[in-house]
Amino acid sequence: MCWARRLVGSSAVRNFKALLLTAYCLVLGADPAWAGSARVWFPDNLSSVGSQVDQMFLVILWITGIIFLLVEGALLWFLIRYRQPANPRAAYVHGCRSAEVIWTVIPAIIVTSLAFASQRVWAHIRGTPPAHQLEVEITAEQFAWNVRYAGPDGRLHTEDDLELINQLHLPVDQVALVHLKSKDVIHSFFVPQFRMKLDAVPGLTGRLWVQPIKPGQVEMVCAELCGLGHYRMRGYVTIESAEAFQSWLEQTRVEQSL
Numbered sequence: 001m002c003w004a005r006r007l008v009g010s011s012a013v014r015n016f017k018a019l020l021l022t023a024y025c026l027v028l029g030a031d032p033a034w035a036g037s038a039r040v041w042f043p044d045n046l047s048s049v050g051s052q053v054d055q056m057f058l059v060i061l062w063i064t065g066i067i068f069l070l071v072e073g074a075l076l077w078f079l080i081r082y083r084q085p086a087n088p089r090a091a092y093v094h095g096c097r098s099a100e101v102i103w104t105v106i107p108a109i110i111v112t113s114l115a116f117a118s119q120r121v122w123a124h125i126r127g128t129p130p131a132h133q134l135e136v137e138i139t140a141e142q143f144a145w146n147v148r149y150a151g152p153d154g155r156l157h158t159e160d161d162l163e164l165i166n167q168l169h170l171p172v173d174q175v176a177l178v179h180l181k182s183k184d185v186i187h188s189f190f191v192p193q194f195r196m197k198l199d200a201v202p203g204l205t206g207r208l209w210v211q212p213i214k215p216g217q218v219e220m221v222c223a224e225l226c227g228l229g230h231y232r233m234r235g236y237v238t239i240e241s242a243e244a245f246q247s248w249l250e251q252t253r254v255e256q257s258l
């Protein structure tokens, strides 16, 4: 394999290795402001819990990203430092207890700390919902979202309910409690801008709450492959002022009573 030796030893490959190492060092020594620019990866945040979820995401991304670069950098360094032409005789190593303790204890501490930190955010999102001003029921079916609002009596599943397909309207700043069901198979209710996703399972009623923080219109999609029409299972969430929401509610009620 003399062609391989010539290739590894060539100036072009040496320059490429140097370039890669420089790139690793540059990324590792990058300004912390880089974390801020990482937010461009996220969709717009429209819910009160979104910033906490994004923060957890960024913390995990930083930790795993740095570990990834360190491990890949070490791998590259070992590949170059101990390449066969420079080290024709292999050295056999039968383990190192201190190294094994270090690479077991450090990841255990990192993962346990992340579990405690994310548990706080998770408990806030999935725990007891705060006092809510609105209750909605969403029932998934192949391939649509059925949205039900309580009528003037304030109770769901009575004659004055308002029923819509693929349309969810929510007032800004108000907490809405969503009951999630499925008529047929497992679906998954996903609104990326709310940083929320919950499976809709037949026979079970899921519960989630959301407090939109600014007006807008976004998609609610199914994130579980649920059949041939899965790709078209999407609706729209419209977030508007409390006044606009009320007038939409009244107008839709009048239209449905005609």
Ligand SMILES: [Cu+2]
Pocket: 140, 143, 186, 187, 188, 222, 223, 224, 225, 226, 230, 233
């Ligand atoms: Cu679906």
